[in-house]
Amino acid sequence: MSNLLEVSNVSKKYGQYTALDDVSLHVPKGSIFGLLGPNGAGKTTLIRIVNQITYPDKGTVMFNGKPLQPEHIAKIGYLPEERGLYKSMKVGEQALYLAQLKGLSKKEAKERLQYWFDRLGIGDWWNKKIQELSKGMAQKIQFVVTVLHKPDLLIFDEPFSGFDPINANIIKDEILHLRDQGATVIFSTHRMESVEELCDDIALIHKSRKMLDGKLVDIKRQHRSNTFEVGLDTTNHQALRTALEERYAVSDAGFKSLSDELKLRIRLQPGHSPNDLLHDLMSQATVTHFVELIPSVNDIFIQTVKDSDHE
Amino acid sequence: MSKLPLIIKREYLAKVRNKSFIVMTILSPLLVVGMAALVFYLTKANNEEKKVIGILNEGNFFRAQFKDDASLSFIPFRDISLEKAKDSAQHQAYYGLLYIPQGDHIEDVAEHIAFFSKESPGLSTLSSLESVVRNQVREVKLRNFGVPDEVLRDMGKNYEINVSNFTGEKKLRGINEIKAIIGGAFGYLIMMFIIIYGAFVMRSVIEEKTSRIIEVIISSVKPFQLMLGKIIGTSLAGITQFLIWIVSAGFLLFLLATFLGVSMGELGGSQIPPDALDTVNNMSGGAQEKVQLYLMELLNISWGILLLSFVIYFILGYLIYSSIYAAIGAAVDNETDTQQFMFPVIMPLMLAIYVGFFSVFNNPHGPIAVAFSLFPLTSPIVMLMRLPGGIGAGGVPVWQFAASIALLVVTFLGIVWVAAKIYRVGILMYGKKPTYKEMYRWLKYS
Numbered sequence: 001m002s003n004l005l006e007v008s009n010v011s012k013k014y015g016q017y018t019a020l021d022d023v024s025l026h027v028p029k030g031s032i033f034g035l036l037g038p039n040g041a042g043k044t045t046l047i048r049i050v051n052q053i054t055y056p057d058k059g060t061v062m063f064n065g066k067p068l069q070p071e072h073i074a075k076i077g078y079l080p081e082e083r084g085l086y087k088s089m090k091v092g093e094q095a096l097y098l099a100q101l102k103g104l105s106k107k108e109a110k111e112r113l114q115y116w117f118d119r120l121g122i123g124d125w126w127n128k129k130i131q132e133l134s135k136g137m138a139q140k141i142q143f144v145v146t147v148l149h150k151p152d153l154l155i156f157d158e159p160f161s162g163f164d165p166i167n168a169n170i171i172k173d174e175i176l177h178l179r180d181q182g183a184t185v186i187f188s189t190h191r192m193e194s195v196e197e198l199c200d201d202i203a204l205i206h207k208s209r210k211m212l213d214g215k216l217v218d219i220k221r222q223h224r225s226n227t228f229e230v231g232l233d234t235t236n237h238q239a240l241r242t243a244l245e246e247r248y249a250v251s252d253a254g255f256k257s258l259s260d261e262l263k264l265r266i267r268l269q270p271g272h273s274p275n276d277l278l279h280d281l282m283s284q285a286t287v288t289h290f291v292e293l294i295p296s297v298n299d300i301f302i303q304t305v306k307d308s309d310h311e
Numbered sequence: 312m313s314k315l316p317l318i319i320k321r322e323y324l325a326k327v328r329n330k331s332f333i334v335m336t337i338l339s340p341l342l343v344v345g346m347a348a349l350v351f352y353l354t355k356a357n358n359e360e361k362k363v364i365g366i367l368n369e370g371n372f373f374r375a376q377f378k379d380d381a382s383l384s385f386i387p388f389r390d391i392s393l394e395k396a397k398d399s400a401q402h403q404a405y406y407g408l409l410y411i412p413q414g415d416h417i418e419d420v421a422e423h424i425a426f427f428s429k430e431s432p433g434l435s436t437l438s439s440l441e442s443v444v445r446n447q448v449r450e451v452k453l454r455n456f457g458v459p460d461e462v463l464r465d466m467g468k469n470y471e472i473n474v475s476n477f478t479g480e481k482k483l484r485g486i487n488e489i490k491a492i493i494g495g496a497f498g499y500l501i502m503m504f505i506i507i508y509g510a511f512v513m514r515s516v517i518e519e520k521t522s523r524i525i526e527v528i529i530s531s532v533k534p535f536q537l538m539l540g541k542i543i544g545t546s547l548a549g550i551t552q553f554l555i556w557i558v559s560a561g562f563l564l565f566l567l568a569t570f571l572g573v574s575m576g577e578l579g580g581s582q583i584p585p586d587a588l589d590t591v592n593n594m595s596g597g598a599q600e601k602v603q604l605y606l607m608e609l610l611n612i613s614w615g616i617l618l619l620s621f622v623i624y625f626i627l628g629y630l631i632y633s634s635i636y637a638a639i640g641a642a643v644d645n646e647t648d649t650q651q652f653m654f655p656v657i658m659p660l661m662l663a664i665y666v667g668f669f670s671v672f673n674n675p676h677g678p679i680a681v682a683f684s685l686f687p688l689t690s691p692i693v694m695l696m697r698l699p700g701g702i703g704a705g706g707v708p709v710w711q712f713a714a715s716i717a718l719l720v721v722t723f724l725g726i727v728w729v730a731a732k733i734y735r736v737g738i739l740m741y742g743k744k745p746t747y748k749e750m751y752r753w754l755k756y757s
Contacts, residue, residue: 015752051530053739070533078530082741084523089325100317101531142527 003062004029004153004184005050010059012045019045020056021208027153027186027201032179034199034216035188036297038305041205043188044081047155050186051078064152074103077151081158081188083142085130092126095145102149109148116144120170135162143171147178154178155186160194172198192298202297204304211304216297223295223303226268229253230281231261231289240285247280261288314532315540322544326511327551336552340560348567362406362436367396370413372420376447377409383436385409397427407432409440417451476705486608490699491672493612497621498667498692501628502660508549508629509636509656512542513649516640516738525738534735542633612699620698620712627719628691632656634730641737642745663689671696681711687722690715729754 005027012020020042027033037043048054050061052073061068063075086094092113099109117123120140130138139162147154156175160168175198179185187199195202195216203213212219230253234240240262244250249267257263262285268277274292281287295303326332366377367388377385386405388396393410400408407428414420421444426432453463516538519525528537639652663683671680675697684694684707694715700706736753737745 014756048739053526053529073531076530078527080523080526080530082523082526084527086325086518086524087522088329097317097321098527098531101314101528145527 002028004064005186006062007046007050008060008062010046010049010056010061012042012049012054012056018208020049022059023205023208023210024059025203025210025213027184029184030179030182031200032175032185032187032198034195034202034297035186035205036195036202036301037205042208043205044157046205047078047080047157047186047188050153050155051076074149075152076155077102077146077149077153078155079142079146079157079159081161083139085138085141087131088129090126091128091130091133091141094130095141095148098145099148104149112148112150113144116148120144120174136164136167139163140167140171143174147174147183151183153184153186155188157188158190159187160189160191192296192301195297199297204301206305206308211308212300219300220294223300224292225295226270226272227293228266228268228274228277229255229289229291229293230264230266230287231255231257232264232281232284233259233261233286233288234284237262243284248277255289257289259288263289265293315536315543318532318537318540319544319547322515322541323547325515326545326548332548332552336555340556340563344560344563344567347564363403365396365400365403365405365408366411367391367393367408368411370411370420372414372417372451373411373444373447376443377440380439383439400427401429406436417448421448486605487675487700488672489605489609490612491675491696493609494617494696494699495667495672497617498695499664501621501625501691501695502664504546504549504553504625505629505632505660506657508545509633511545511549512633513636513640514646515541515545516637516734517643517646517649520641520644520738520741529738534738535731538634538637538731538734542630542637546629546633613701616702617695617698621695623716624691624695624719627723631687631719631723631726632660634727634734638730638733638737638750641734642740642750643737644741644744648744659686659688660692663692667693667696675700676707685711685715685718687715687719690719732756 003026007026008024010020010023011018023042023046035043035046045054049056050068052068052070063069063072089097095113096106096109099113100106104112114123117126122137122140125133125137125141130141133141143159146156154175159171159175163171172194175185175187187195189195199216201214202216202219204211232240241250241264244264244266248269251265251267253263253265255263266277268274278287278290281290361379361384362382364377364383364385365388366385368374379385388399388408391399396408396410407426410425410427412420412423412425414423424444426437426440450463519528532540635656639649639656642652643649666679666683666689670677671683671693674680680693680697683689684697694707694712697707698712702712703709732754733750736756737750743749
């Protein structure tokens with residue numbers, strides 16, 4: 001069993017509106033899984049189904065090899081995008097309550113809260129009311145409450161919103177730390193750079209359907225276009241460019257460099273290898289820069305969504 | 312599930328620790344008792360002020376008939392003219408001047424009696440003066456016909472019709488009204504409780520929605536558990552508050568009674584309708600044994616059944632209404648949006664109370680009373696007004712009682728099911744102003 005979560009052919013309708021249409025995906029154990037999609041794509045519905053807040057009309061969800069059941073709730077930690085705390089309750093009391101709702105005993109919950117509060121340096125907040133805390137502070141409490149019961153599966157919906165860069169970094173490190181300790185993380189966000197940085201696997205949902213999914217490297221491999229960015233040191237930029245345009249698809253490149261070389265983006269025909277290109281270039285100029293253009297998650301996201309809208 | 316007690320505990324503590332809740336709990340009995348004391352004091356002060364009326368009697372009739380009583384006192388003028396008497400009455404700030412002219416026949420005199428005053432006189436003052444005149448005229452005329460004194464004396468006697476049922480058992484007058492008041496008090500209690508604490512449930516649901524904690528919570532517990540925990544927690548807080556109110560109000564009233572020498576009966580008296588009050592007055596003037604009969608009759612009310620039905624109707628009625636309140640709270644985003652849904656909720660409660668007071672008191676087993684004590688949204692209040700008459704012969708027929716409870720249970724299940732569905736969908740909906748149509752659609756979501 002290498003998948004912690006397997007969603008198979010799940011559909012969900014709200015009246016006439018289809019929120020999810022035959023979506024299947026699997027989340028490998030111990031991975032950080034990026035669940036991507038434009039607003040209103042159906043991500044939240046899918047997450048709510050996994051949390052058993054709502055139920056699919058069709059399809060199955062398997063958790064650790066077994067059909068999803070109410071007792072799995074204790075093994076899932078969920079930080080919703082729309083989140084908040086009871087404003088007039090004290091921090092400690094509230095954290096204890098939420099932890100106990102997840103099935104922890106009071107004693108256990110207290111010990112673990114102590115650990116986390118110390119770890120994040122927020123121990124002196126225990127007797128403060130939530131309304132006295134800033135938004136970022138409240139977010140920290142929420143993070144602690146989400147992970148407190150050591151869930152196998154952590155679901156974070158926009159976990160970094162409301163954090164300053166320093167605290168966002170702290171939370172990011174904690175997420176990685178939890179992954180290293182064996183937790184599986186589903187991560188839903190619009191911040192592509194954090195997907196790039198954190199995720200091993202991704203799935204893209206658009207208009208209620210899954211557009212693509214798999215290992216991030218595999219997806220990038222599929223989307224690579226055999227395009228290279230090159231920097232060429234030559235005296236006559238125009239002549240070289242014209243010569244190259246006869247053999248390759250050439251366009252301008254905009255990478256940053258220190259000298260004033262010719263910067264080009266060269267797309268290879270199928271069958272050509274990078275070595276052929278490199279040889280060719282070296283015979284004509286000094287190569288100062290040679291790098292394969294790997295599509296960013298951002299590019300893949302936008303490309304996929306645009307393509308599907310044109311269909 | 313062990314989560315329900317947790318939720319109940321949190322809801323209870325959140326409510327009980329709330330500042331405004333604490334203030335209300337402490338202040339309300341003080342306010343109520345203070346108001347009662349004030350009203351009592353004012354009434355007393357008002358009654359103690361006697362109205363002084365000057366009398367100028369120029370003839371021979373009505374010489375001794377106008378006597379001082381609790382509210383009027385008379386001061387005679389002698390040997391002065393009417394104009395002077397008026398001046399004098401006005402200067403001495405008398406309430407008025409009663410002028411009785413000279414004449415040979417009492418009827419002529421009576422017709423020309425006049426009353427002068429600065430403000431137009433109160434109706435009760437006038438009518439008491441008029442009744443003195445009327446009685447005297449009658450007495451004099453009867454005497455003129457040669458009617459002996461003892462016959463005249465007997466004519467004032469009152470006769471009470473004895474009431475008993477067909478088997479000859481004695482019945483007491485006004486006992487039905489007294490019983491209905493007892494039942495009505497229970498019904499009224501239910502209504503107040505629903506209105507106050509139902510709104511608490513609603514506000515607490517809205518608070519969870521606006522603070523956005525709801526999704527965090529229902530990823531741990533079922534929405535239905537949360538709703539139930541909220542309703543139970545809030546009602547326990549409500550019961551706590553009610554108990555504190557009853558105990559402290561009772562204590563304060565006791566203090567008040569001791570210090571001011573006010574009897575409890577006087578304080579409560581203003582709330583009893585005049586009919587029943589008359590009976591009470593008659594009986595205190597009448598034989599002591601009658602009091603005992605009333606007490607017996609009150610003790611004969613099947614209190615066991617009454618209290619048991621109170622508990623049943625209270626729990627079911629409260630659960631029905633508070634789950635409706637919870638559903639409304641879940642459907643809206645803020646309290647201002649609740650207005651459109653509140654009226655249909657309050658209406659049956661109001662209807663029950665008014666129908667109860669106007670119809671059930673007079674005719675506890677009439678068709679209207681029966682209909683409203685069967686209809687589940689009004690039965691918790693109306694049926695309780697009928698129940699002190701007992702169940703079975705002479706009281707509420709057994710089938711009606713059974714049908715009322717059965718209908719209430721069925722409605723309870725239905726409404727809680729519907730409310731739970733609306734609640735479940737509604738708590739996750741933001742930014743939409745819901746309509747009835749929309750809520751109907753939510754029912755079909757799985």
